[in-house]
Amino acid sequence: MVQLFSFLLKATKKTPRAHMRNAFLDTLRLTVKGGHGGNGLPKYGGIGGQGGCVYLEAKEGTTLKQLAQRFKEKKAAASSGEDSSKVRILGRRGVDEKIEVPVGVQIYDDNGKLLADLNEPGARCIAAGGGIGGCTGTNFLGKPGEHKTINLDLKLIADVGLVGFPNAGKSTFLKAISKAKPKIASYPFTTIRPQVGTVEYPDLRSITIADLPGLIEGAHANFGMGHKFLKHIERTRLLLFMVDIFGFQLSPKHARRNCLENIYALNKELEMYDATLLDKPCILLLNKMDLEGSSEILKTQKPFIKDLESKLHECPPEIRPDRVIRFERILSISAQNSARIQDVKKELRRILDEHAEKDTVADGEEVKELLRQRVGERGPKVT
Numbered sequence: 001m002v003q004l005f006s007f008l009l010k011a012t013k014k015t016p017r018a019h020m021r022n023a024f025l026d027t028l029r030l031t032v033k034g035g036h037g038g039n040g041l042p043k044y045g046g047i048g049g050q051g052g053c054v055y056l057e058a059k060e061g062t063t064l065k066q067l068a069q070r071f072k073e074k075k076a077a078a079s080s081g082e083d084s085s086k087v088r089i090l091g092r093r094g095v096d097e098k099i100e101v102p103v104g105v106q107i108y109d110d111n112g113k114l115l116a117d118l119n120e121p122g123a124r125c126i127a128a129g130g131g132i133g134g135c136t137g138t139n140f141l142g143k144p145g146e147h148k149t150i151n152l153d154l155k156l157i158a159d160v161g162l163v164g165f166p167n168a169g170k171s172t173f174l175k176a177i178s179k180a181k182p183k184i185a186s187y188p189f190t191t192i193r194p195q196v197g198t199v200e201y202p203d204l205r206s207i208t209i210a211d212l213p214g215l216i217e218g219a220h221a222n223f224g225m226g227h228k229f230l231k232h233i234e235r236t237r238l239l240l241f242m243v244d245i246f247g248f249q250l251s252p253k254h255a256r257r258n259c260l261e262n263i264y265a266l267n268k269e270l271e272m273y274d275a276t277l278l279d280k281p282c283i284l285l286l287n288k289m290d291l292e293g294s295s296e297i298l299k300t301q302k303p304f305i306k307d308l309e310s311k312l313h314e315c316p317p318e319i320r321p322d323r324v325i326r327f328e329r330i331l332s333i334s335a336q337n338s339a340r341i342q343d344v345k346k347e348l349r350r351i352l353d354e355h356a357e358k359d360t361v362a363d364g365e366e367v368k369e370l371l372r373q374r375v376g377e378r379g380p381k382v383t
């Protein structure tokens with residue numbers, strides 16, 4: 001009977017859909033447990049060893065998928081401290097459990113409280129401390145280690161976040177400008193995981209661009225993949241909007257949006273996710289300029305794209321943003337023919353450098369102000 005059931009169960013088990021297989025993993029839940037403290041030895045006043053702790057360390061090249069494979073049971077524990085004995089009065093400390101995590105991981109507890117942000121290689125945090133060893137204060141009994149569930153949330157760290165609706169040409173553009181090799185096809189949703197490309201400059205400086213897929217109109221209401229990948233934009237320093245000059249229609253059931261409407265809709269999606277994203281510097285790319293009729297559309301739409309406020313009243317309410325985004329630069333390109341890709345490359349660099357300089361100056365001013373406040377009237381003069 002049991003065999004029959006297991007046979008039937010196997011028969012109904014479907015193979016996962018192609019896009020679900022090897023899916024990009026950017027969250028992981030783990031139960032972590034610090035080691036138990038060793039017991040003391042009352043007769044000699046011996047102290048038990050402290051339990052080992054579970055700690056996380058950010059390492060480049062690590063993925064959450066590797067982690068999920070290593071901890072199949074989703075549990076990690078450190079070893080207990082050694083009991084005190086006649087030959088070793090001070091018990092040895094338990095062995096720590098080191099978990100290597102991808103750079104850019106944020107650690108949350110079950111209440112959603114941020115415990116740590118491991119955003120550079122080598123950054124560490126203790127996930128579960130070990131219990132103290134038995135001593136006079138504990139009646140020579142070792143204490144249990146910390147035990148909790150943590151949530152790892154990976155947010156990519158890239159200089160530029162590429163956003164656009166499906167089929168706009170994001171993958172084609174990323175391939176043209178960088179060394180990334182994304183999948184490209186003429187139907188929406190080819191990209192189901194963020195792709196990161198690196199753009200190199202002759203002076204050996206390089207910048208990274210993350211293609212954030214899956215964004216569709218209404219994603220804020222959890223249509224499609226919702227805002228699943230938008231979290232990766234939070235740490236980017238510049239936004240790169242990409243829009244098909246001919247507009248986009250997700251399916252016959254959806255309204256066809258022209259390029260201007262697509263810009264409003266993208267603006268709205270970002271605003272609904274996190275309005276502070278609109279404060280980031282932003283470049284707009286109007287793509288597919290190699291196709292016939294594109295120049296005419298550009299000519300009629302450009303004045304309105306430059307001044308988004310002007311047509312806001314005509315924008316359908318479901319895609320109308322409260323605040324329009326300001327583009328530092330608008331470039332019409334053809335990702336397929338690599339036309340004006342070099343201009344985009346230059347602009348990205350220029351704007352990133354300009355903002356980095358501003359940030360440094362702003363930081364400097366802040367430090368000076370702090371110093372001024374601390375130094376007081378009689379201290380050295382801060383200029």
Ligand SMILES: Nc1nc2c(ncn2[C@@H]2O[C@H](COP(=O)(O)OP(=O)(O)OP(=O)(O)O)[C@@H](O)[C@H]2O)c(=O)[nH]1
Pocket residue numbers: 164165166167168169170171172173183184185186187188189190191192213214287288289290291333334335336337
């Ligand atoms: N004519 C023309 N076609 C382009 C251009 N850029 C992209 N395409 C085509 O548009 C289609 C979609 O391109 P992708 O690069 O896959 O678009 P995407 O935005 O990455 O799409 P998703 O993966 O669905 O998010 C493909 O058939 C491309 O060949 C362009 O500049 N000109």
